[in-house]
Amino acid sequence: MVNSLVAILGKRIAALPTARSSAAASGYLNRSGFLFSTTVPNDPDTHEDFRPTSKVEGSGFSLKDIVEQDVKENPVMIYMKGVPDLPRCGFSSLAVRVLNEYNVPISARNILENAELKDAVKTFSHWPTFPQIFIKGEFIGGSDIILDMHQSGELKEKLKDIKVEQENAE
Ligand SMILES: N[C@@H](CCC(=O)N[C@@H](CS)C(=O)NCC(=O)O)C(=O)O
Numbered sequence: 001m002v003n004s005l006v007a008i009l010g011k012r013i014a015a016l017p018t019a020r021s022s023a024a025a026s027g028y029l030n031r032s033g034f035l036f037s038t039t040v041p042n043d044p045d046t047h048e049d050f051r052p053t054s055k056v057e058g059s060g061f062s063l064k065d066i067v068e069q070d071v072k073e074n075p076v077m078i079y080m081k082g083v084p085d086l087p088r089c090g091f092s093s094l095a096v097r098v099l100n101e102y103n104v105p106i107s108a109r110n111i112l113e114n115a116e117l118k119d120a121v122k123t124f125s126h127w128p129t130f131p132q133i134f135i136k137g138e139f140i141g142g143s144d145i146i147l148d149m150h151q152s153g154e155l156k157e158k159l160k161d162i163k164v165e166q167e168n169a170e
């Protein structure tokens, strides 16, 4: 699905790459903070090529489609201020620190880089603030909720099978 969408969107989707990280794997983010595969080279020019539109230019895809794909394809997806290695807000930083307690890949987009993406995420989740965390396609909430779930043990339970998938993949 990712590959087919990338093929369809061509260069434009290159400006909306996805980033994956985990406590175990890093070196994943371009400067824009948009999500991209760890195998895609860091391209500092990428974000300058991005011109926000409700439809991704040259395709029938909207930013909502991108968000839908993000949360479907990435078991742990966080929309945040800044990037996991350099959060630009204490709330986003807290959420990343909590998620980094688990051995799971974290995919992220920096909503500070794109106001339309930010609005699209808010509309999609019906949640007004960031960070926003999705696990296995389910909207979880922000930093307060993820911290509560961490402390109660609920997060460990929710991420358990993601960890297993990772271990099996190795
Ligand atoms: N209590 C919230 C804290 C998050 C929060 O209040 N975020 C604010 C400040 S960073 C926000 O995203 N405001 C809306 C905006 O910046 O568009 C949580 O649990 O995530």
Ligand code: FES
Pocket: 081, 088, 089, 090, 091
């Ligand atoms: S950017 Fe000010 S509280 Fe998050």
